[in-house]
Amino acid sequence: MNEKNYVDSSKIKTSDLYNFEFLRPNNFASYLKLFDMLITNKTIAIIGGGPGGLTLARLLQLKGANVKVYERDYNKDARVQGSPLDLHEDSGLAALRKANLLEEFKNNFLVGADKTKILNERAEVFYSDHDTKPNENFDDVGFRPEIDRGALRKILLESLQPDTIIWDSHFISMEKQNEGWLLHFKNETSVYADIVVAADGANSKxxxxxxxxxxxxxxxxxxxxxxxxxxxxxxxxxxxxGGGKIMAFGNEQDILMGQKAKGEIGFYISFKAEENWARNSSLDFSDRDQLLAWFKTKYANWSSIWHELFENSAIPFIPRPIYCMPLDQTWTAQSNLTMIGDAAHVMPPFAGEGVNMAMLDALELSECLTSIKYDSRQDAIATFESNMRKRAAIIAKESLDNGERMHAANALSTMLEFFGGN
Incomplete structure (x- = not known):
């Protein structure tokens, strides 16, 4: 070996990349090794198979990473997916574009589901864009196409390499082993991973x-x-x-609903309450009659048209207390562990940014882990987490403020002003 021309890649600094002498032919192999050194020959375990986790897996596999996704569901059909998602140009759609999945998304989104009506408690329409909204245009940065959660999950699942998803993997605990982690699951399986990414939602383990x-x-x-x-x-x-979305406001209470695929409608009865309301209310959420009686009392001034929701809904109803992470949260970055989506920054749904932030997390983390500008994985993860916390705090503040506006006495007039419908 010609020692004069040999470069030990473990001692290369990022600044060396700007030294053209470093790129002599004899050193090119060292340059390539530097490019891959953050994740080459490393196993990456993503805990959670929601949109964020699956998007991250797809993006990392496109970079040649060794990725497994551990999902607690028994299989891909084990759970009914929730309400539709609207994806935004600079986040959710940007991630799909980078993942080479935008065309597949276009084949599956819900045409017209982004149309909006604003009503009062008597079901009187005060604003509608159904006749004025432009046709779907993916070149319009303000276009926010809706897609059924199940359809998005299917697109992402089918984009992954065979056997990427390890189903029936209910995470229990983990401990440090060598330079990574030994993970334990409820089915008595234990696996080792060099890098672990938490994508397991608001109640992240x-x-x-x-x-x-x-x-x-x-x-x-x-x-x-x-x-x-x-x-x-x-x-x-x-x-x-009408195949779109409804927001109804009255008496500091809301009803929010949207069209889903297969002729389904998803809806939320939204109101202010103490944190343990579901437990302390003594309501049986599998009893339609009991829930309808509660609604007639709680929403006493609301039109009887809304009673259809309770008389025909699938059961059980699901109470969801809405949480938010502190806006100033911070922690010390690790070299082998990080988190994305609700695990990192759960926030109220009143800005429509939850899934978009999770998919943007996936995009930014994948780029940090495969970038040549960081001297170590810890530097890459620290940069990702710092940027992620800053933008998530801004959106969380917007979501909290919107939640207050939407449950205020003047919510109807405020939302009409926002949509330009007054």
């Missing part, structure tokens, strides 16, 4: 290994329901919805 900072209750409770064969089961609501 991985997050405590990173920080002890916990989410706080926003003061808002949402009661979730779903209606199958909506045109048949709830004809009045279905006609009013």
């Amino acid at each position: 991985i997050r405590p290994y990173i920080t002890d900072i916990k989410a706080f209750y926003s003061g808002i409770m949402m009661l979730e329901g779903n209606i199958y064969e909506a045109a048949k089961q709830t004809p009045n609501i279905s006609t009013l919805l």
Whole structure:
């Protein structure tokens, strides 16, 4: 070996990349080794198979990474997916574009589902863009196409290499081993990973290994329901919805709903309540009659048209207390562990940014882990986490403020002003 021309890549600094002498032919192999050194020959375990985790897996596999996704669901059909998602140009759609999945998304999004109506409690329409909204245009940066959660999950799952998803993997615990982690699952499986990414949602079991900072209750409770064969089961609501979205405001209370795939409607009854309302209310969330009686009392001034929701919804209804992470949260970055999506920055849904932030997390983390400008994985992860916390704090503040506006006495006029409908 010609020692004069040999370069030990472990001692190369980022600044060396700007030294043209470094790129002599005899040193090119060292340059390539530097390019890959952060994740080459490393196993990456993503805990959680939601949009964020699956997007990250796809993006990393495109870079040649060795990735496994550990999902607690028994299989891909084990769970009914929630309400539709609207993806935004600079986040969710940007991630799909980078993942080479935008065309597949275009083949599956819900045409017209982004149309909006604003109503009062008596179901009177004060704003509608159904007749004025432009046709779907993916070149318009303001276009926010909707897609069913199940359809998005299917697109992402089918984009991954065979055997990427390890189903029926309910995470229990992990401990440090060598330079990585030994993970333990409820099915008695244990696996080693050099890098672990928590994508396991608001109740993340991985997050405590990173920080002890916990989410706080926003003061808002949402009661979730779903209606199958909506045109048949709830004809009045279905006609009013018109295949789009409804936001109804009155008496500091809301009803929010949207069209889903396969003729379904998803809806949320949203109101302010104490954190343990679901437990202390003594309500049986599998009893339609009991829930309808509660609604008639709680939403006493609301039109009887809304009763269709309770008379025909699938059961059980799901109470969802809305949480948010502290806006000033911080922690020390690790070299082999990080988190994305709700695990990192759960926030209220009143800005429509949750899934978009998770997919943007996936995009930015994948780029940091495969970049040549960091001297170590810890530097790459620290940069990702710092940027992620800053932008998530801005959106979380917007979401909290929107939640207050939407549950205020003047919510209807405020939202009409926002949409330009007054």
